[in-house]
Amino acid sequence: LRQAEEQAAGRAAWVCYEPGMAAGSPLAEQLRRAVAEGQLRLLYQPIVALPDGALAGAEALVRWAHPERGLLEPDAFVPLAERIGVIGELGRWVLHEASTQAARWQKRMPALQLNVNVSPRQLDDEGFAGQVLGILERTGFFPGNLVLEVTEGAVIGEPASVAQLAVLSNAGIRIALDDFGTGYSSLRYLARLPVDVLKLDRGFVAELDGTSRGGAVAQAVLRLGQILHLDTVAEGVESEAQARELTLLGCHKAQGYFYARPLPPSDLERWLPVDDLSRYEAEIWGPEV
C-alpha cells in the first residue's frame, strides 16, 4: 500500500510539474519572483542585410537564468508567464532592458534596428502603447529604431490591439509580423494593418531546396511583401544555399545560425562598427592585439 501511495504521489507531482506548468506549480511561483530577483537575461541575434551580410539590427530574445535549472529558453516559461499573468511585467522588463542597451549601441550605429517580441496578452493591456513610449523617452532610444514583433493571431479580429499598434506606428515605431505564413494570413486584413516588416517563418526557409515547389510559400510571401512595400526578413537561415536563394527571391534581410546564434550583449558589440573614440585611440596607441 505504502509503495502504491508513493507511486501515486510521485505520478501526481510529475503530472503537475512537467507538462502542466500549472499556476500553482513551483516553477510558476519562481517565475512570479524572477523579474524582481533579476533572473532574466536578453540575448541578441544579429539581423543582416542581403546579400552582403552587413549588420542591420538585432532581435532581443529572453532567457531565464534559473538558479537550479540553468538557462531556460522562452518555450519553457513564456507560455507559463502568459497563463499566470506575469507576461506584462516580463514584457516591460524586456522592453526597458533592450531599450537601455540599444540606446548605447545607437551611438556607434545610428541606423541599428532593435526588434522586441510582444505577446498578444501585452496588447490586451490598454496602457501598452503609453508604456512603450514612456520607456523610449526614459532610455533615450529612438522610436524609429524600435521594431515590435507581433504575430498575426495577436491582431486579427482584435481591433483594440490594432488601435494600439496604430498609435505606436504613428510615433515612428515599426511593426513586424513574426512567423509570417503560419497563422491565418488574412490577406485582405494585412493590407490594412499598420505593418512595416514581414518575417518569413523559418519553416518556409527550411523548405528552400532550389526547386520551385520547395520555395513556393517563401516566394509568395516575399512577393506579397514587395507589393505592399514592406521590409522582408527571413528567419532561421542555416545555410549559404538558403541565403543565396532568398537573395534571388528579393528578400531584404536574414537572421539565423548561418550568420550568428543569439548572443550575449558583449558578443553582439563585436558586430557594431568601431566607434569614433576607439578609432582615435587606435591611432594613438596602435591597434589592439
Ligand code: C2E
Ligand atoms: P521568434 O520570435 O520567432 O524568435 C526566433 C527563434 O528562432 C529564437 O528562438 C531563435 O533562437 C531561433 N532561431 C534563430 N535562428 C535560428 C536558426 O537558424 N535555426 C533554428 N532552428 N532556430 C533559430 P528562442 O530564442 O528560443 O525564442 C523562441 C520564441 O520565444 C520566439 O520566437 C518568440 O516568439 C518567443 N520570445 C523570445 N523572447 C521573447 C520575449 O522577450 N517576449 C515574448 N513575449 N516572447 C519572446
Ligand code: MG
Ligand atoms: Mg529556442
Ligand code: MG
Ligand atoms: Mg520574433
Ligand code: MG
Ligand atoms: Mg519568428
